[in-house]
Amino acid sequence: MTAAAVLALYAVVATAAPPRPRGGTGWAERAPRLGIAVWLAACASVVASVLFAAVAVAIPAPVLGHRLAELLEACAMLLSEGVPPASPVTWIALSCAGLIAARIVCCGAAVLVAARRERRRHAGMLDILGHHDGELGAVVLDHGEAAAYCLPGRRGRAVITTGALHSLAPEQVAAVLAHERAHLRGRHHLALAAAETLSRAFFRLPLFARARSEVARLVELRADDVAARRHSRAHIAAALVRLATGNAPAATLGAGGETALIRIRRMLSPAPPLGRGERLAGLAALGALLAGPAAVVAIPGVSSFLAHHCHTISIF
Template sequence: MTAAVVLVLYALVAVVALPRVLDRGAWAERAPRLAIAVWLAACASVVASPLFAALAAAIPADVVGHGLAEVFAMCADMLSGADVLSSPGARAALLAAALVVGRVAYCGTAIVVGARRARRRHAEMLTLLGRHDGTLGAVVLEHDEAAAYCLPGRDGRAVITTAALRSLAPEQVAAVLAHERAHLRGRHHLVLAAAETFARAFPGPPLFTRARGEIARLVELLADDVAARRHPRVHIAAALVRLATGRAPAFTLGAGGETALTRVRRMLSPAVPLGRRERLIGLAAVALLLAGPAAVAAIPGVSSFLAHHCHNISIF
């Protein structure tokens, strides 16, 4: 029961404390890919903690101590409807865990299905009104507002308006389309869908709201960095300035938007990337956030297992 209490307390503290910790310093802008992983791991850790707490409360440590066969047998009995739980509190904990899983699954499904339908309708519109430019490798859309965006999905495509083509130099067009292709190759729409799922499933806690906004910013920084591997940063910055006011459909990823001007400064004055030691610390943080709740929940069972079996172990 101690492990369950620790996990619940961690979840309650982490939803408030983790955003403050992760917002410190400018490390995220120096390694946006790692920062995205840390934010998602933090959200997953907070959601997983009550689930593992429920399991720790429902499955007595002495059951684990007798071996995995006893655990599997108890789980099978629970799935078959047998009343094997030790207390009403354990049943309530499992019910709460089931509600959490159901809430996340429902919100995630609604987001994915809704976005897919919107993208399908937009793809049909592009088929009618747009034209594919083989030289650019993008769909050109007749529009009087300068914008560039990508339409994710199985047949993902980059889109640029005629107004953008008129206002951007050829090298700037190439740079901004490289940005959009980075979104498509990286499947950033799935990353944003995961962040949106957490925020919609749990709208109150600050961690999930902050993670959604921060991840939306970080995927743009990551796409900028990928584009900068093949195109001069000054061309990306110039394109961002001209596309800053361009609006892309909500279910797409656009090069402009409200973060464009801050990204211009980052392109023109790039920060020093994280060193190897700092990256290893970040990766260790991701591993700790993901594996920590399961490890804490397993401690009582593992301790009981060792206490039950170690007296049978002999060196000779």
């Protein structure tokens, strides 16, 4: 029961008190892709902790260790001993775990289906009203508002309006389209869908709500960084100034939006990238978030197995 208590306590604390961003020069802003992975891993670790806590309640460590020894000794034979009847606590724990898993699956399906429906509708509209410009490698939409966005999916497309083409210099157009292609290549819509699924499944509790907003912000920073590999940061910043008020359609990723001002400052005054030690620390935190819950629930069972059954196992 100790493992279950530890996992449950971690889930409550992490959910109720998520870390707050440190501002424009925090480590996540300096390494957006790692930041996205850490936020999603933090959410996954909480979900895994709840599920593994239920497993720890249903299967105590001595039972787990004993069954592990039997499995090794029998080598794929079914356990010969009968399993004791499940207690009400076991049924409650497993039922809660099943309900949580089912809710995540249902919310994920709802998010993906709704997004796919909206993208299919918008793609049909682009087929009628837009035209593909081979030189730009994007769909041009006749619209007076300056906007640029990408439509993710199997036939992902970058889209730019005639209003944006008239207000942006050619170098700025190339930079903003590189930003949109970075979204498509990075499949950022999947990271956003995962964050939206968890936020919806857990009623927008603080951790999941913060992760949703942070992932939405960091995917834009990541796309800016990819675009900046081949285009001037000044051109990206100038394009953002003109596209800041542009609205992207639903289920798309736009170059403008409410994060434009922060991104402009970031492009004009870039912070140094993470050092090797900082990046290794971030990767270690990522690994701990992903593997920690499983380790907490597995260690008592393995310890019980080693304490009571090692003497019965022979290598011959």
